[in-house]
């Protein structure tokens with residue numbers, strides 16, 4: 001699949017594709033994050049390619065490829081080859097398995113996975129993941145019916161309309177959570193409350209807008225006006241993360257109901273679900289406090305309804321510099337911290353995650369940066385915030401569990417840094433679990449040397 005950049009509307013195509021190539025983006029852009037989660041090869045931010053949607057062609061170094069032509073990708077190096085190169089699926093066996101078993105003998109830092117589907121959870125478990133460090137719930141809405149209900153929820157003009165759409169989403173969410181908790185039975189599953197950049201989810205094309213108008217029984221003009229009113233100058237710093245749950249508490253309530261309802265059902269079936277509920281994009285203690293109140297209130301209702309209780313924890317992402325700076329305050333309300341180093345890097349450097357491709361090559365060439373900080377954790381800057389937050393958090397809550405769930409959680413030097421600052425786990429996409437396990441074990445051995 002070749003796109004200028006991808007958005008949630010491309011999900012069906014991405015899932016059908018063998019590999020994904022985009023002209024815009026970077027290590028943590030939509031295409032890269034979603035493809036990594038799906039275990040697909042992706043080259044994003046290949047600025048030299050020219051994509052022509054109308055003609056269904058892509059021009060690469062003077063050669064024009066049309067729909068159906070073969071190209072091959074190397075997602076590690078970012079190289080694109082003409083023609084088809086044979087590939088082989090990775091599996092954990094033989095010497096590779098022996099090495100991984102050896103890693104477990106030495107490692108202190110555990111490795112979890114970022115997974116949004118039962119399939120990904122199972123793949124990661126087979127690679128040795130010890131639970132889920134991040135389930136991005138917004139990635140669960142891409143199928144046809146779900147995306148319609150999700151769009152209806154975002155486009156609703158009042159809380160009544162939102163409640164109606166949320167009631168449609170609840171059974172989908174509960175079924176999805178049940179599948180994931182079941183796939184990770186007996187291991188912790190950290191589910192993050194909704195954190196979508198809203199603009200990615202609303203229909204920008206007329207066909208999509210007409211479909212939503214029909215679905216919601218309103219005029220196309222009304223939908224268009226709502227889409228326009230949701231437009232933000234800087235969506236990455238806009239109405240996302242817990243800000244959504246603060247302004248629309250009914251979303252937090254629905255998701256809590258779905259997570260804990262799924263867990264109660266599994267417990268009644270004799271399983272051992274271990275849910276963790278994570279509040280994203282916290283910068284102020286009271287954001288977490290208020291979200292926690294909703295979660296705890298709904299939990300009580302759900303446990304009464306089902307006549308069974310499931311142990312669960314409430315934690316937060318540390319991904320806004322202010323959260324790191326005030327980690328001692330945040331830890332009074334959080335049972336665990338998960339470092340979202342994609343956003344933490346974005347906000348510490350002041351670089352938009354989605355727009356880095358335009359200047360990063362020049363920065364690398366001029367040696368202002370040695371590496372892409374969205375790929376390799378910046379230990380001098382971002383790393384200091386992390387180290388400080390771990391220390392501050394544990395000063396008020398000894399033994400506070402800390403982990404990383406940004407894309408750096410699968411990059412060896414970053415994983416080693418996380419081990420050195422005393423984190424409990426690193427979480428990465430399923431196919432990066434083995435490399436993270438190796439890096440974690442190396443960090444432990446190097447520490448003793």
Ligand code: PEP
Nearest residue numbers: 319340341342343405406
């Ligand atoms: C992060 O910011 O590091 C993170 C894991 O969240 P997301 O990439 O979904 O913003």
Ligand code: MG
Nearest residue numbers: 319340342343
């Ligand atoms: Mg984030």
